[in-house]
Amino acid sequence: MQESQYIWMSGELVPWHEAKIHVLSHVAHYGSGVFEGIRAYETPTGPAVLGLQAHVRRLFQSAHIVEMPLRWSEEEVAQAIVETISANELCACYIRPLAFRGYAELGVLPTTCPVELAIATMPWSTLHGEEALEQGIDTCVSSWRRMAPDTHPAMAKTSGNYVNSQMVLLEARRNGCAEGIVLDVAGYVCECSGENIFLLQDGVLYTPPVGDSILPGITRGYAIQLAADLGVQVREERIAREALYIADEIFLTGTAAEITPVRSVDGRAVGASAPGPVTRRFQEEFFGILQGRLPDRHGWLTPVHALAQGGGR
Ligand SMILES: Cc1ncc(COP(=O)(O)O)c(C=O)c1O
Incomplete structure (x- = not known):
């Protein structure tokens, strides 16, 4: 560090x-x-x-x-x-x-x-590296499950919850993957060790609902806002594991991961094994706003100097 x-x-x-x-x-x-x-x-x-x-x-x-x-x-x-x-x-x-x-x-x-x-x-740059943002990452479904709803409070970002994330990530890296995709206790797709997940299928974006043992990611919320801006329908619903294998595009969202495309799951290519056009559009908008190339139309950013002087939001 x-x-x-x-x-x-x-x-x-x-x-x-x-x-x-x-x-x-x-x-x-x-x-x-x-x-x-x-x-x-x-x-x-x-x-x-x-x-x-x-x-x-x-x-x-x-x-x-x-x-x-x-x-x-x-x-x-x-x-x-x-x-x-x-x-x-x-x-x-x-x-x-x-x-x-x-x-x-x-x-x-x-x-x-x-x-x-x-x-x-x-100071810090990227979670999975610049190449990951450009080319996507390889992932695998974890043998570890996300905690059941009545065990640990998944909606709270507690230190203790991250033992689960550590097990997921250690296993994924041992298997040569950048990230592990975690299923919930019922076997439905949840999220990754430190990212929420989105799947694109026939032009519709799917993501697991808050309450399905996921951390309600702030970046997840931004991706949903961007989808509305770009006219992409979002469905927050339970996702079967096999949907990962037939998705046209998959991307992960997180403060650290930003918008990271997934190019494979369990050795199966996602789309053309490269970031798809919708994922690219989301990245363009997201980074455009954050780097000041596009207007901050949703008020995502707080200028440090403004708040330091007592005038920011
Ligand atoms: C388990 C988990 N899910 C999702 C996320 C993404 O959340 P956010 O977009 O708020 O960083 C994170 C990162 O904090 C995380 O640790």
């Missing part, structure tokens, strides 16, 4: 290597953290955070789901994010807020452990 100078730790900016927690902190043992992955893009008018409010809101929703009360408001957290980007003098960067249960008692019950918040920002 590329380091930057400061990390915001529960209210103050501390030097990167001093942002430490005690080894007996609750989060280290019981996965009691909720976090976000956010990005800032370099635009002609300076750095701008993609989906700042949406990500901060999801952080608070995740915390609420797992009964982790934060002692900051959403506005304060958004401001702290912008402050950290500015202090680190970053343009394009990845932003990682992590709220977690800290050090007090050792035991599963979290209530005595204080809730802390760290915000790190760092």
Whole structure:
């Protein structure tokens, strides 16, 4: 990872290597953290955070789901994010807020452990590499299932949930694939280790519904908005595994993955084994907006300088 100078730790900016927690902190043992992955893009008018409010809101929703009360408001957290980007003098960067249960008692019950918040920002480029955005990635269906609805709260972005993602990704990489596609307990397509999934079939875009053990991705929401802009019908419905094999196009969405085309699933080519025309159109619109080549017509971006001066949304 590329380091930057400061990390915001529960209210103050501390030097990167001093942002430490005690080894007996609750989060280290019981996965009691909720976090976000956010990005800032370099635009002609300076750095701008993609989906700042949406990500901060999801952080608070995740915390609420797992009964982790934060002692900051959403506005304060958004401001702290912008402050950290500015202090680190970053343009394009990845932003990682992590709220977690800290050090007090050792035991599963979290209530005595204080809730802390760290915000790190760092230079970062692509998840699967530039080539992946251009040519697509190879994927395989995981032997691991996404958690059942009444086990872990899938809609909350908790640290503990990412044991599942780790198992999926370790297996996929061992099998020579960039990503694993995870099915739900009933065997329907869910998402990947860190991305939501979209399938195009006969001009209609399919994606699993929120509530089907997926993380409700912010980028997933943007893809649905773009589909409306481009006149592509979207159906949020259960998807059978075999639909992956006959899809005309498949792409993954995520803050880290952006819009990544899939060129194969389980060794079977998707379309012409290269990103299809609809996926390309989505990428053009998405990156066009983020890089300031197209107007930010949906208000996705928050200019860092505007918020740093107290005037942004
Ligand atoms: C399991 C999982 N699904 C989907 C996503 C995509 O979410 P977003 O678009 O908000 O980054 C992520 C990334 O955070 C993820 O970890």
